Amino acid sequence: MSPVDWYLTLAVGLFCIGAYGVLARRNVILIVMSLELMLNAVNIALAAFADFIPGAAGRGTFFVLFIITLAAAEVTIGLAIIVANYRNRRSVQADEFSEMKG
Amino acid sequence: MHVIITLITLLPLAGFVATLLLGKGPLKRRPEVISLAAVTGSWVLSMIVVAHVFGAHTKAIDFNLFSWVSAGSFHVQWGYLVDSLTAIMLIVVSTIGMLVHYYSIGYMRGDGGYYRFFAYLNLFMFAMFTLILANNYLLVFLGWEGVGLCSYLLISFWFHKKSASQAGKKAFLVNRVGDWGFTLGLFLMFTTFGSLQFGQVFARVAHVNPGLITWISLLLFVGAVGKSAQFPLHVWLPDAMEGPTPVSALIHAATMVNAGVYIIARSYPLVSHSHTAMLVVMTVGTFTAIYAACIALTQNDIKKVIAYSTISSLGFMFMALGAGAWVAAIFYLFAHGFFKGLLFLGSGSVIHSMSGEQDMRRMGGLRKKLPITFWTMMVGACANVGLFPFAGFWAKDEILGGDFAAHYYVVWAVGIITAFVTALFMFRLMFLTFWGENRASAEVQRHIHESPRIMTVPLVILAVPAAVLGLVVGLPPEAGWLHTFLHPVFFNVRTEHFAWAGSGGGLMAISLVVVVLGIYTAFVAYVRRPEVPARAAARVPWAYEASYHKFYMDEFYDAAVIRPVMAFAMWLWTFVDVKVIDGAVNGLAWVWGAFGRALRPLQTGRAQSYAFSVFGGLFVLIILIRYVWGA
Amino acid sequence: MPHGDFHPVLFVIVAVWVLVCALGVVTFRNIVHSAMAMVLCFLGVAAAYVLLAAGLLAVIQILIYVGAISVVMLFAIMLTEQHNAPLGFFFNRQAIFALPLAVAMFVVLTVVLVTSKMLPNGSQAHNVSLAAIANGLFNGYVFPFELVSFVLLAAMIGAIVLARREDQP
Numbered sequence: 001m002s003p004v005d006w007y008l009t010l011a012v013g014l015f016c017i018g019a020y021g022v023l024a025r026r027n028v029i030l031i032v033m034s035l036e037l038m039l040n041a042v043n044i045a046l047a048a049f050a051d052f053i054p055g056a057a058g059r060g061t062f063f064v065l066f067i068i069t070l071a072a073a074e075v076t077i078g079l080a081i082i083v084a085n086y087r088n089r090r091s092v093q094a095d096e097f098s099e100m101k102g
Numbered sequence: 103m104h105v106i107i108t109l110i111t112l113l114p115l116a117g118f119v120a121t122l123l124l125g126k127g128p129l130k131r132r133p134e135v136i137s138l139a140a141v142t143g144s145w146v147l148s149m150i151v152v153a154h155v156f157g158a159h160t161k162a163i164d165f166n167l168f169s170w171v172s173a174g175s176f177h178v179q180w181g182y183l184v185d186s187l188t189a190i191m192l193i194v195v196s197t198i199g200m201l202v203h204y205y206s207i208g209y210m211r212g213d214g215g216y217y218r219f220f221a222y223l224n225l226f227m228f229a230m231f232t233l234i235l236a237n238n239y240l241l242v243f244l245g246w247e248g249v250g251l252c253s254y255l256l257i258s259f260w261f262h263k264k265s266a267s268q269a270g271k272k273a274f275l276v277n278r279v280g281d282w283g284f285t286l287g288l289f290l291m292f293t294t295f296g297s298l299q300f301g302q303v304f305a306r307v308a309h310v311n312p313g314l315i316t317w318i319s320l321l322l323f324v325g326a327v328g329k330s331a332q333f334p335l336h337v338w339l340p341d342a343m344e345g346p347t348p349v350s351a352l353i354h355a356a357t358m359v360n361a362g363v364y365i366i367a368r369s370y371p372l373v374s375h376s377h378t379a380m381l382v383v384m385t386v387g388t389f390t391a392i393y394a395a396c397i398a399l400t401q402n403d404i405k406k407v408i409a410y411s412t413i414s415s416l417g418f419m420f421m422a423l424g425a426g427a428w429v430a431a432i433f434y435l436f437a438h439g440f441f442k443g444l445l446f447l448g449s450g451s452v453i454h455s456m457s458g459e460q461d462m463r464r465m466g467g468l469r470k471k472l473p474i475t476f477w478t479m480m481v482g483a484c485a486n487v488g489l490f491p492f493a494g495f496w497a498k499d500e501i502l503g504g505d506f507a508a509h510y511y512v513v514w515a516v517g518i519i520t521a522f523v524t525a526l527f528m529f530r531l532m533f534l535t536f537w538g539e540n541r542a543s544a545e546v547q548r549h550i551h552e553s554p555r556i557m558t559v560p561l562v563i564l565a566v567p568a569a570v571l572g573l574v575v576g577l578p579p580e581a582g583w584l585h586t587f588l589h590p591v592f593f594n595v596r597t598e599h600f601a602w603a604g605s606g607g608g609l610m611a612i613s614l615v616v617v618v619l620g621i622y623t624a625f626v627a628y629v630r631r632p633e634v635p636a637r638a639a640a641r642v643p644w645a646y647e648a649s650y651h652k653f654y655m656d657e658f659y660d661a662a663v664i665r666p667v668m669a670f671a672m673w674l675w676t677f678v679d680v681k682v683i684d685g686a687v688n689g690l691a692w693v694w695g696a697f698g699r700a701l702r703p704l705q706t707g708r709a710q711s712y713a714f715s716v717f718g719g720l721f722v723l724i725i726l727i728r729y730v731w732g733a
Numbered sequence: 734m735p736h737g738d739f740h741p742v743l744f745v746i747v748a749v750w751v752l753v754c755a756l757g758v759v760t761f762r763n764i765v766h767s768a769m770a771m772v773l774c775f776l777g778v779a780a781a782y783v784l785l786a787a788g789l790l791a792v793i794q795i796l797i798y799v800g801a802i803s804v805v806m807l808f809a810i811m812l813t814e815q816h817n818a819p820l821g822f823f824f825n826r827q828a829i830f831a832l833p834l835a836v837a838m839f840v841v842l843t844v845v846l847v848t849s850k851m852l853p854n855g856s857q858a859h860n861v862s863l864a865a866i867a868n869g870l871f872n873g874y875v876f877p878f879e880l881v882s883f884v885l886l887a888a889m890i891g892a893i894v895l896a897r898r899e900d901q902p
Binding site for chain 3: 001003005006007008009010012013014015016017018019020021023024025026027029030032033034036037040043044047048050051057058061062064065066068069070071072073074075076077079080081082083084086087090092094095
């Protein structure tokens, strides 16, 4: 296994842990946190490509930069929505938001 | 000449259209003018054509106007044929058609649908002319259907009267059964001969399988049975008397019902090759003749009696055709058109003067009040029963003589009996209507008057050929002018030569005696001792009832055909339509609903379960792409 | 430290650090504990960037993720009440199925990526200098750069609008 493969394994592991968090927890804020873990996993993979693969050097870095920026914007909006929703329903349990049932 | 022939059919068609369009508007006061002009024009042109045929009667005129149907290997032309047979038919159709048109001016005066009546009459003339002038079977069929349509329109002319509209429907439907046979015959003819043109079909008859010829002939005859009201498709004609009397005279006595006889006569080269078909034709005709005569004996409506008489006369014509007496049949047709038309128009005159009364039991003693009607009807009646020297005598005798000569002795015997019964019922009609005391109400009696001249003149005109036609064209029997004239058409007919002093004369004497006996019996029963008919009916009530109820044919059809069809239709509705078809459609809808209901639990409304599906799907996809599809 | 070299020991330390903290995020009952674990996880990711000779990324990671995003998360946690309750309250009904799925996904993805023939086997260093990054950002990638700034503006405005109370102007 080359170095890239090791970092990729790490990235995949972090990604799957984040995925488990998204699928299994009920608190929506915790879901957003797990989502951030998944994004970080991708960033690690990209940085690894930037370091170990000829031709991906600059591009990997730029991709990571943009992902971090957009992740920040996304978290902002997401949490604002959660807070507004909490004001109306007094709850942050994902199971309870099922008006679109059926 | 081609133009003249085409115009004969086109003038009434134009008259129909014009009368319909203009009848209520510009021509409101005299809507009949155009149709009269058209039909008179057709008569004049027909006479010109007939004169031409007289002059060159060995050469037929056969020409095509345009290619009518062209579909693959099926080609039919729109063309006309004029030969001796056509000439005879033209005389009958155009003359009686024209006289009926004039008669109708008087008879239908004041009727709300006056212009419509004349439009329909013109349309009928167009169809009938097309039928007799056509040079191929398909064009004949067009005319055939056309006269059927006009028959329906005119029978149910007073359509607000339920019985009239039902009679029209009955006529059309029963005719349709005949048309079905005719159509099958056309199909078979085309597949056998490859053409429907008279000339081409007749030229190839010798090379064709005789079994096929029999089938074609029989199928064509089925059509004739429907159109000419033979047993068992005769049931429409008595009900057709619901129509105005001029309609009965024109369509159901003189022209349309002759179409069946005409088509069999025209198919002479075809039908004469099939002994079986000829036998069938003769049997049906003979049976119908005596059957209808027996029914006519007990009917009380004056028009119904004449209607059954028509059926019986047509039976005689078919009897003649089937026995091989082709010319005799046409001779009878020729004469019959005149005297039966005369009888109908005369009865119309009687009904008109009796303020619409049609039941003979309420008539009587009219011979002094309606002299012209009386004398002309007398001529017609004598011609109908075959009294010497009127037209019917010569024609009927030739038929009976032909039967005897062809060794159909049973048929001859039946014919003689029918002649007796015919004389009986016909003069029963005359005696009940014109002799004795008038049995109507006082109100009606006050209005009895002779009909206007526009009605009586056609009666007189028709009485002339009814009286003398036989003498003019039929003498000497089997060798008269008519026989020579029609020889090119019926070129292979063997005729026994008539012998005045031998069997021919003897047969004539027998039939004459029989007829006189019938007249005398009627005289005794209805004038001298009027209580006799009632006593006779009481002695054999079953016979009287059977005859009066037309041998229960309508009841039979109701039970055997109409009820099963209705039951089948009901079953189709309640089972097939409601359960099967609606069930399938509704079931299909239910299936889709079931799908939806089954899949609904997937929509939990919770984003996390959707995310689970996405992730799981991604998992499956990765495996598929990497390991199954080998990317 | 030499660029681009692979140091197995350091890598293992960092990897274990990141993964353990991530597990903490998804398993703690108390959400504040999860937030803390998340912060530690981000720091670990920054360390991984350092190992990958991406110093700029490490610094930016700490600034943004640890410094801003984690704080925002904590604010949101504070604004929404939490209760202490039995376990079923924290994990939903499909958690039983999510665990095997995540594990299977890990296995499959690792195998697929490691056995893939698409990635060249390189261990050379190809680091990019800061000057080159700046150059690329304002020359080659200027269009995405501007777009992202618009997105940030929109996010800011959106957050303000969403978080307002009803009776405020």
